[in-house]
Amino acid sequence: MDTTLYLIRRVLQALVVILIVTVIVFCLLHALPGGPARGILGPQATAQQIAAFNHEQGLYRPLPVQYAHYLHTLLRGDLGTSYTLNEAVSRLIEQRLPKTLVLTVLSALLGLLLAIPLGMWQAVRRNRPVDYVITTLSFVAYATPVYFLGLVLVLVFTQVLDWFPSQAPQGETLADVFAQPNALVLPVVAGAASMVAVFSRYMRAATLENLQEDYVRTARAGGSRPGAILRRHVLRNSLTPVVAMLGYYVPVLFGGALVVEQLFNYPGMGLLFWSAAQSSDYPVLLGCVLVISVATVIGTLLADVVQRLIDPRTKAGRT
Incomplete structure (x- = not known):
């Protein structure tokens, strides 16, 4: 019963945070230079085009009414239209997000597989x-x-050793990405490097703390081997802070993906965001910000849930 109430409370908190994120993105949209119409249509738009856009989008209405309309369009999956690509932002993100998820998940898995041991x-x-x-x-x-x-990875492994291609997998579908596994190696390694550095430090500190606990002394007194104590007792309890940090590391992974995708020309959300920033494509920029913010909230929620499941000592009232 306590676990159910805890989950309900955390889900409600996550929904409130997501609602606040939509308010921030809505305010950013209205804070664009020259207003939303000028920011979306571009600097070459005429006064007549701006007036028509404002009337079509209901920008003449009071801000609370506009926000309600904006929230309604978000619930329908409408994130606006890219004025440089002339395509729905939701469609662009739908095409690119799975590829970024593949890159970030593989980087996270590699980082954790190295950092924990x-x-x-x-x-x-x-x-x-x-x-x-x-x-x-x-x-x-x-x-x-x-x-x-x-850049170092590209120089060493593509120019000097010639082991991997300098460009990440290309193509419109996930099948195209997985069809070129060699091209995934360098982007994944680049994305995982900082994660190994950070999480190995957390794992070291957590392991040292658990090695001082009474249950470890009891296991040693009972004749258990050191390796068995580490695997059966220390590992599970040491993973708790690592899992908790993993949810908060989601925006770092996406931020790293932006640089990695641009560097290796990987067709994911990071490259989409970079291209939109270069062309001041505000609907795409704000759509990406919204999706990444929601992903961060969901990642934090999942981390809290997993932390409670793997650590029975965690109480809802203290979380």
């Missing part, structure tokens, strides 16, 4: 030379800009 290994070898070396490399990886790391 690496962090535990550091904790077991705390204050030894290998711990200092990995910590230093983690700080360097975290401080290195994604675009610089991507």
Whole structure:
């Protein structure tokens, strides 16, 4: 019963946050230079075109009425029309979002698969030379800009070694992306590098904390082997803060995808956002901001739910 109430409360909180996000995006739309009509139609629009656009879109109405209409169009999946591509923004995002999800999910999986055992290994070898070396490399990886790391990967693995292509998979469908697995390697590695640096540090700290707990001492006193203690007891409890942070890391993943996609010419939402920024295509920009914000809220919600499931000690009243 407590879990059900907790889930209901978190879902309601997420809906409120999403509603606030729509208000912010609506305000950004009306804060465009020259107003929404000028921002959407472009600087070459005439006064007659602007007046016609304002009348067609109902921009002469009071702002609360406009917001209600805007919310209604969002619920119907209408994010406006790109004035540079002359195509519905929802359609553009529908085409690009799955590709970005593939890139971010693969990067996250690779990052976690490396960070979790690496962090535990550091904790077991705390204050030894290998711990200092990995910590230093983690700080360097975290401080290195994604675009610089991507350029280094391109230079080394496409020019010097000639192992991978310099361009990410091209094509309109996900099948085209998966048909070129070699081309996915460098973008995924570039996206995962900073995640390995960050989450290995969290995993190390969480493992060190759990190694001091009474249940570990009890397991040791009972004759359990160190490896079994780490796998059966420490790993699960150490994952709790990592899972909690994963939901908050969603915007970082999308932000990294923007740079990675532009660098490797990967046809996802990041490249779409970059191209829209270059051409001041405001409907596309705001549509991408809205989708990424909603994805962040959903990611945080899922992280909280998973955290509660994997950690029975978590109480709804303290979350």
